[in-house]
Amino acid sequence: MPKIKEECGVFGIYGSKNPRIAQTVYFGLFSLQHRGQESCGIAVNNDGVFKSYKDLGLVNDVFTPNVIEKLGEGNIAVGHVRYGTTGGNERSNAQPIVVNHIKGSMALAHNGNITNSYELRSQFEAKGSIFQTTSDTEVISYAIIEERLNSDTIEEAVCKAMNKIKGAYSMIIMSPQKLIAARDKNGFRPLCYGKTSKGEYIIASESCALDSVGAEFIRDIEKGEILVFGKEGIKSIKEHCNKGKQTSCVFEYVYFARPDSIIEGKNVHEARIKAGEILAKEHPVKADVVVGVPDSGLDAALGYSKASKIPYGIGFIKNKYIGRTFIYPEVKSRMDKVKIKLNPIANVVRGKRVILIDDSIVRGTTSERIVKLLRDAGATEVHMRVSAPPFINPCYYGTDIDSKENLIACKYTIDEIAKKIGADSLGYLSLEGVKKIGYVDEKSGFCTACFDGIYPTEIPTKTDKNRFERKINHIDEEK
Amino acid sequence: MPKIKEECGVFGIYGSKNPRIAQTVYFGLFSLQHRGQESCGIAVNNDGVFKSYKDLGLVNDVFTPNVIEKLGEGNIAVGHVRYGTTGGNERSNAQPIVVNHIKGSMALAHNGNITNSYELRSQFEAKGSIFQTTSDTEVISYAIIEERLNSDTIEEAVCKAMNKIKGAYSMIIMSPQKLIAARDKNGFRPLCYGKTSKGEYIIASESCALDSVGAEFIRDIEKGEILVFGKEGIKSIKEHCNKGKQTSCVFEYVYFARPDSIIEGKNVHEARIKAGEILAKEHPVKADVVVGVPDSGLDAALGYSKASKIPYGIGFIKNKYIGRTFIYPEVKSRMDKVKIKLNPIANVVRGKRVILIDDSIVRGTTSERIVKLLRDAGATEVHMRVSAPPFINPCYYGTDIDSKENLIACKYTIDEIAKKIGADSLGYLSLEGVKKIGYVDEKSGFCTACFDGIYPTEIPTKTDKNRFERKINHIDEEK
């Protein structure tokens, strides 16, 4: 089931000495796991001494009690879950990156994608710098540390570095004494902060991570803002703020974020319900039941049902023990892997006209199988509705969309797609519709480049993307 | 979150030589994983030579490609997933049990609980028999093999043994040449069979396992029936049939089975929707939204909403990466483990009167926390509704209900429970109501002993239950 890959999640904590500070980060990362399942890491700061651990794998597998124990006490910590968009799937690319420099140590956790990392890296290399990973996070580190030499404070260095790094970044920086949140001037990726009842400050990619550690949401980090937590309290640096229109990634609402998160003042679940409602209005059809593809289509299905007055049904059971299943090639032809993960409840769809809701169609193969499952279970008609427009353009801001050759919407008309996946009809949410779903006010605009090709920033040339990978390739053992 | 423990799932296949027969069993067990997560096993029969593998852990963890490979080819195979109700949580108690006897080998996979296993075991021990596990499955094996000496066929031995073994059992027996399904005369636990397009016969605890391997459901095994798959085709032995009223476990509908399964002709999802509908009629209340506790309360919540016309809402996000989380004792007081697994969507419940649906209240502590989560998220009223009656009696048929001291319903009145969990009101489905939910016809009665104490068979005295454990204790390393 090829899907759009999610990207990364970041989490930071600034408080008083806590012998189990990594445990809090662990819980935070755990609630951000949906943003990245390839690798994860935590760095703990104990009076300027940094201990870190990172590895490939899920939070629960990597952070055993033994590891949490060893990370020891500290008052500041930062964590990361990763799905790599730049840099291969390797242990060495796991974050936070922890570096040592003339003024001490720095840990950096980053969500996004730097559009000029190739240029920056080349510049640093020309000065004799060496790179040990293929990730743009290492490039950002260099950019900051270079400025650190001539800056009084780490935040000053971050502020200067932000003049150079372009693209999408929501990042958390830990210095010996401070925790810093920084967000690019477009605000592509979400970043918010809150406070626990014990007085600890929490920075996280999504508000659901604040909830999970019992922190109260305070507000989103502003686009371009640098927020510094230190001994003197909180300081906001707004030098890069209001330098352009906010262009948050609309896919966060449509696809990435957890439904219980609130981004830019808008609850994700509600946004998806609303997408379903708009979809119902844009693409109505007579039917008996509305079912969502679990879990991505459930919210929109509820919205569609609400707006259309067609009953909502639970059409599929998803096997919740699904992990890394393997299947022998020769068995593949006989066994339907989709069916093992997703089984229709025949009683819900038998003899009925079904509206099937999902949030996207990538290659079309999964949709085709799901439509077939419904028909085999007795559905008389299957009308597919998608709660986002077809995405047909590459993303340079931290989302890993499949290549054009694989994207069904790049190759076929909507009618052709409907036919290919075996649906009686097919409707996508319009671009106009998608703009409404997360709407709060005029300021909170969206990046919709993947739908319409209008990029809010300069974009890199295609050839750059995997340049670093070509040169250096670590491998990691699959476990 | 103490819950009623599920029990076991069995799966068998009879077909032609297949070099990857274990792969099919693997997929079948995978879809039965909800019935037991402690241990699993597969035995493959290759022309009378049995190979087996079993271990503690989930299907996906135990059955690596390497293990599947080694189990090799065969034409008959049997598998098991286990949560132990008798016998400790040990590797040695994993099933299927494979024994060697005068007439060859036999593998046995069993779901249920033998009520006279203590007596039978004592009788065998008095003859010099030795036992290497503490499970009643070994006792059943002895009962069958003892009869095998004086029987022409394995099925004849099974039939005679069924005169001796009492209680609940749905089991699959593999002999050198046959695959046999047998179900106790009360039909406590489900068992059904079907056929793949390739002509393989599949026996499974639930029809969802047939679906997962592409087999078409044929019918349930009848209560008391012995169904034999062999070279001469299928043979049904009905000597033990119709020796009493069917008393299927009602908890299969309420709690254990997967919603997409069909048991005794009734779809589980529909039964739960119906439970919600009846619950709405029995315990109506004015409210703004109906939310279910994921995943156990979702179906009934949909039914309640349907019958009450109060809108259905998705009230919680369940972290799907939850596995074996650990938490340091000193952190426990500050961190809410329930909250890490379950986060309310505040926008759905804020300022609203909420009806909260779950399928049971065991100790009350989890319900208390969930009610509190809703209130903290802004719910103005929380009315809890439970889609089953309070269970207050021990089960001797394969369900592991907590001891009376822990069951909140054994200690408090409904009003007291409501107060304890912090709900504005509380309503349980009535016993009359529960009897209707899986209703098909007069023949398909239920065992409701856990609710009303009316046991359909003789029950063992309390002291027997853990007798074997006291004497012999294997340990298993936690991984």
Added chain:
Amino acid sequence: MPKIKEECGVFGIYGSKNPRIAQTVYFGLFSLQHRGQESCGIAVNNDGVFKSYKDLGLVNDVFTPNVIEKLGEGNIAVGHVRYGTTGGNERSNAQPIVVNHIKGSMALAHNGNITNSYELRSQFEAKGSIFQTTSDTEVISYAIIEERLNSDTIEEAVCKAMNKIKGAYSMIIMSPQKLIAARDKNGFRPLCYGKTSKGEYIIASESCALDSVGAEFIRDIEKGEILVFGKEGIKSIKEHCNKGKQTSCVFEYVYFARPDSIIEGKNVHEARIKAGEILAKEHPVKADVVVGVPDSGLDAALGYSKASKIPYGIGFIKNKYIGRTFIYPEVKSRMDKVKIKLNPIANVVRGKRVILIDDSIVRGTTSERIVKLLRDAGATEVHMRVSAPPFINPCYYGTDIDSKENLIACKYTIDEIAKKIGADSLGYLSLEGVKKIGYVDEKSGFCTACFDGIYPTEIPTKTDKNRFERKINHIDEEK
């Protein structure tokens, strides 16, 4: 490097309550690891409650601190290391076997091989008994438990069972209150006991295990003796003693036992030195240096040097980090696996006439490579001397000698073998010579069947050996 496979080691302790009794067994097994590297197990007895753990692997890998912890306290315990001679290499065949019977529990650890296990097993099966392993240890268990029904004590049952079980067995039996050592009337396999300064009694296959736990050697268990450790002290039952000539396995001295062990009053290292001395007299040759193949040929080489006055040299370095190395098939042709494990010290052999000592030649391929290594390193002549006669007959007493087709000595004359392995000359210790090496007095005779085909007991017919394996086959995952 195919070698004669070693067999099993047993270890038992009887003392007062000890919260870490498994730790002592762990150390004992650790020093017996050379007797079996396939699987190991420990059973601990805490007031009649048995806890056990066994698995495939080395003692150090299986018995992690966590497992030792869980085995808990006790005053009696028994352990086993295994290389299986009957029964496949499977987890289910690991020992000690722990069984439950009418009078409680029994754990059994066994070294040897029962020659009539097929007949006994068939008899038990004919009575309805079931077998869950393919090892003869389960057969012994049945034999004892059957007698237990009509015996006042466990030792009485053991004594009666010994009338039925034939062949080689040195075993330790743990009952709820006693620890029992029993040895067959021929005394094939070693078994001794001692006492720690804390007053604990230790039973072990070899005296080196007594040393490792700080116990003082008391004496060997006599052939046919049953030695009982219980609340009333030590009791020796000699009913089966002196029923025949002692025929200890000569391979224990030549091959199996650790050099620091004392068996039947004779130190193994001294026996091997003596073998070398006799060998020097039987097969003298002019040479410059005597080198042994590590580690098996070192002692005899020292003896040869001593008797011949030819200097002893350290001719090879054995890589001590060797474990389970793998090698790609296509690499095999180029890489010499022997060379990776064993590298000659060229300076020791260059330009010299070398006498090369080993304890056996099995298939000849390893010897061929070692001779070649010496020549490549510059040896001008290589004279191979073997500190035991050629073995050409199967062993039915617990040693796994390769099949006749593979044994080079079964197919070729000594001159032919010399030519095949590339040696300038070859000499084996004579049968007369071998009888002298462990010689203590007239009573302590040897079984030399593998050399001369004179079996001290009835032997089973060839077809029996793997009968059980054919019927039942567990598999175990390689880790």
Added chain:
Amino acid sequence: MPKIKEECGVFGIYGSKNPRIAQTVYFGLFSLQHRGQESCGIAVNNDGVFKSYKDLGLVNDVFTPNVIEKLGEGNIAVGHVRYGTTGGNERSNAQPIVVNHIKGSMALAHNGNITNSYELRSQFEAKGSIFQTTSDTEVISYAIIEERLNSDTIEEAVCKAMNKIKGAYSMIIMSPQKLIAARDKNGFRPLCYGKTSKGEYIIASESCALDSVGAEFIRDIEKGEILVFGKEGIKSIKEHCNKGKQTSCVFEYVYFARPDSIIEGKNVHEARIKAGEILAKEHPVKADVVVGVPDSGLDAALGYSKASKIPYGIGFIKNKYIGRTFIYPEVKSRMDKVKIKLNPIANVVRGKRVILIDDSIVRGTTSERIVKLLRDAGATEVHMRVSAPPFINPCYYGTDIDSKENLIACKYTIDEIAKKIGADSLGYLSLEGVKKIGYVDEKSGFCTACFDGIYPTEIPTKTDKNRFERKINHIDEEK
């Protein structure tokens, strides 16, 4: 048993395309495992694309077939085994270090210790460089890459960098097209090269690694030499040669190297035999048997025996299955961990005057226990002889000698030490003696700083050593 820690081993191969090139490196590292057991790594170069894998653990555990497979084909590769002397025991400090720079990739494997790494690192940091490890290997990388900017070739950059890096280094550098060996001008650590019959060039720390992969030894890399393997053949750069006296580490002969290796033209085994011979002359004593402590004292014991005409005996059996044993603290007092690993053969020493040979006494506790083992086994006298002088000074060239507070020779006279360890007499090899053992000619001098405090180079101030560790601390999970 605290011992002097060994340091590192390096291995490189330059040949034609080989789909299993990592397998060859694996075998090479395997034979160098004695030089470092903490971590290991391999980097493979496939037409300029580098793949690498490194982790904590032994070669056999880290380089599973799966990992070897993934490293894929290549024509150049470099490997490393590590015991860290600078930089903590961490995964991030494992080598080879692989870096990316303006001219491509570079992999670096290093054995030794840079004495001015603190200064160099500070200089780089002052230019904005970031460091991700605490090892001096990263500092060397920077030194080379900085020069690479203004050099035509990598070897030119290496040559220039060697003007800056001071101390001990034998290193292998892999560039996109070349393999380079470089050795410091003092020649502290060994490094040699050879050629396989297939024409591949092999560079290795010790000649035993050449043997293990079937390569013929050609010669040692000269002190100060840079040897380049590339498309144009082999090129030697001798700019740094003959800039001072050779001061090879004498401990390589005494302690570190494998006996079958030849270093600077001298076989290690022979050197140790000779040390024993000299020791016999320097410290003669009347005795009945000479025994060595396995494995470190065996060679010298043979030499002592030879020179003194006192018979050589095998006094101890070392348990070869020893790995990471654990022992409960409360058991420690009762159990003798030394005894578990080392058991005396009583028959060899009983009633005898024993000369006990070892290569060093560090804290004295192990020697004390071994002397006691001999006495308990019946030795009437125990005369300890040590085949090296007492080391009393820290090493700055890659050997991890315990701190002065722990070194028994820093605190007591020889007579006091003899008394402390319970020996009847004690003799150390003299400094004059040690200089003779590896003697080849006038050019091949030794560093004997650990014995006499005469350091051949400037040494860093004490405070520097762990500076980096203080700032940055990765942790690694123990497995």
